[in-house]
Amino acid sequence: MINIGIVGATGYTGIELLRLLAQRKDVRLSVVTSRELVGTSVAAYFPNLRGRTDLEFSLPENNQLKQCDVVFFATPHAVAMYSIPPLLDAGVKVIDLSADFRIQDVTLWEQWYNTKHACPELIPHAVYGLPEVNREQIKTAELIAVPGCYPTAIQLGFLPLLESDLVDSRRLIADAKSGVSGAGRKAAEDYLLCEATESMKAYSVTAHRHQPEICQGLDRAAGTQIGLTFIPHLAPMVRGILATLYAPVKNEGNVTQEQLQSIFEDRYSNEPFVEVLPVGEFPATRNVKGSNRCEISVTYRDETDTVVVLSAEDNLVKGASGQAIQNMNVMFGLEETAGLEGIALLP
Secondary structure, X not given: OEEEEEEOOXXXXXHHHHHHHOOOOOEEEEEEEOOOOOOOEHHHHOHHHOOOOOOEOEOOOHHHHOOOOEEEEOOOOOOHHHOHHHHHHOOOEEEEOOOOOOOOOHHHHXXXXXXXXXXXXXXXXXXXXXXXXXXXXXXXXXXXXXXXXXXXXXXXXXXXHHHOOOEOOOOEEEEEEEOHHHHOOOOOHHHOHHHHOOOOEEOOOOOOOOHHHHHHHHHHHHOOOOOEEEEEEEOOOOOOEEEEEEEEEOOOOOOOHHHHHHHHHHHOOOOOOEEEOOOOOOOOHHHOOOOOOEXXXXXXXXXXXXXXXXXXXXXXXXXXXXHHHHHHHHHOOOOOOOOOOOOOOOO
């Protein structure tokens, strides 16, 4: 039995961790923390967990957390880094859903997150938790940096093209839309129902802090520094990410639809949570809502020699908490799909 702690359990990623873990028989929720709700019953605050846990929220104290086998940090960026070192020293595995350990270049991280890193010495030891790329490293990892939601969808879409050296990696475009839950569970005017519904808008057009994370992964796949134009959009829905990705072909007229389809199908043939759709079928966020699946389609536009990839995921599951649990399964030698076989919610 694996004893689990969750720090920051009242945000959307924390709630999703609770939903996915509370129903499992092979793990035990041991510590669930919230500074604001200390002493409050978890099931009373989240009625969907009635009968699933009798825990109360507690303070994130290291003595309690050190008794766990693994601790998930579902905290805002630049919070987990202060608490993780003593847990690692105590032999506790850590899975961090924030951005604190995603970017390997400390100076670059400090620039984008506008703060001094509390434990830069741990960054080289953190494994980037994209199982489709780093599964072997995840198996022996002590500290996992769970990828961001946009980076997951965008990297999974571009990876086969860059690994096959088929496209001009200096001219990649990612046009991505996210549901409002991607902004977190906070009171902010832009994310109120009356503000976000029946409207769509771009944001962070000149710079988004997921950009260096995405480029880091794509640089490795390409073996060179890539060029990426990434524009995120806020969509009037609760969950989901749909990324439309554009890549110009390197050698004009030297690619076919059949070749691209084969490349993508071969790349993800053994990946339980990536589905490459048949030619002529396209992803939709409703098809992956509540599931840990990422749907991908690839299309060749011969009139412009451009490859168009569509990638859809639930930003709270494959884009966050589901992927975190997928990492835990791999770390502890469990079936990778354990607890994540749920079918998408329709409608």
